[in-house]
């Protein structure tokens with residue numbers, strides 16, 4: 001593995017499989033009465049989240065604690081960031097305290113790459129702006145592989161706010177690399193230019209995109225990143241692109257429904273689907289811990305044979 005995990009491009013195909021295989025082993029630890037191993041004893045991990053997070057921050061912290069790392073969370077709202085300290089200065093000051101790894105989420109694309117250039121600590125991207133969210137794509141791949149026993153050849157349909165989604169970008173890179181046939185659908189105003197160049201099928205018809213899909217992944221409407229009107233109303237969005245039981249019926253009978261969270265119920269996904277029999281949304285969350293344990297372990301120098 002490279003020093004840092006900044007994006008899916010940092011991983012070879014073999015390394016992606018290594019992360020997923022290692023996560024299988026890590027998941028077993030969660031079944032034990034004492035959910036802790038000494039693997040990262042003596043290592044210090046700093047979680048530096050400049051944007052809100054429930055799943056990613058919590059699962060990184062649980063993963064770090066299960067591996068016995070010394071872990072601490074920097075609450076940006078009560079740090080010197082509010083006094084105007086720059087990201088680079090914050091990073092240099094954290095680095096001066098000699099952590100082994102820094103997990104960073106930031107609203108600016110490229111923030112983890114800046115840290116990578118100025119820090120000796122290993123940097124893990126926990127989501128940077130509209131750019132990438134590599135550990136989300138890895139846990140999504142882990143969940144798909146668990147259900148379908150493969151990724152190669154599957155039709156994976158991703159629907160929603162494609163333009164603002166770092167989850168989309170990391171998933172497209174990872175799933176096409178592993179041989180999935182990736183389809184996307186969303187309002188034309190929310191489809192990034194040039195997606196087809198990544199080998200993705202783009203359709204303005206959700207019904208075409210979902211037809212015979214093995215996996216349907218819904219993406220959140222990211223209103224916090226929208227400066228303007230991208231569609232007439234949330235009601236109309238749900239009517240045109242919301243995932244309903246009727247639309248799920250167009251996919252394969254054993255389709256799985258995914259969502260990275262947080263969900264806008266009644267906007268991109270009906271509660272009947274989110275809580276229904278095809279939904280693996282909470283499994284994605286559970287798998288996030290095992291996948292993040294695997295990433296932390298492998299970046300710290302572990303190998304599958306250990």
Ligand code: CP
Nearest residue numbers: 053054055056260261
């Ligand atoms: N999927 C995801 O990144 O969720 P959080 O924003 O809650 O971390």
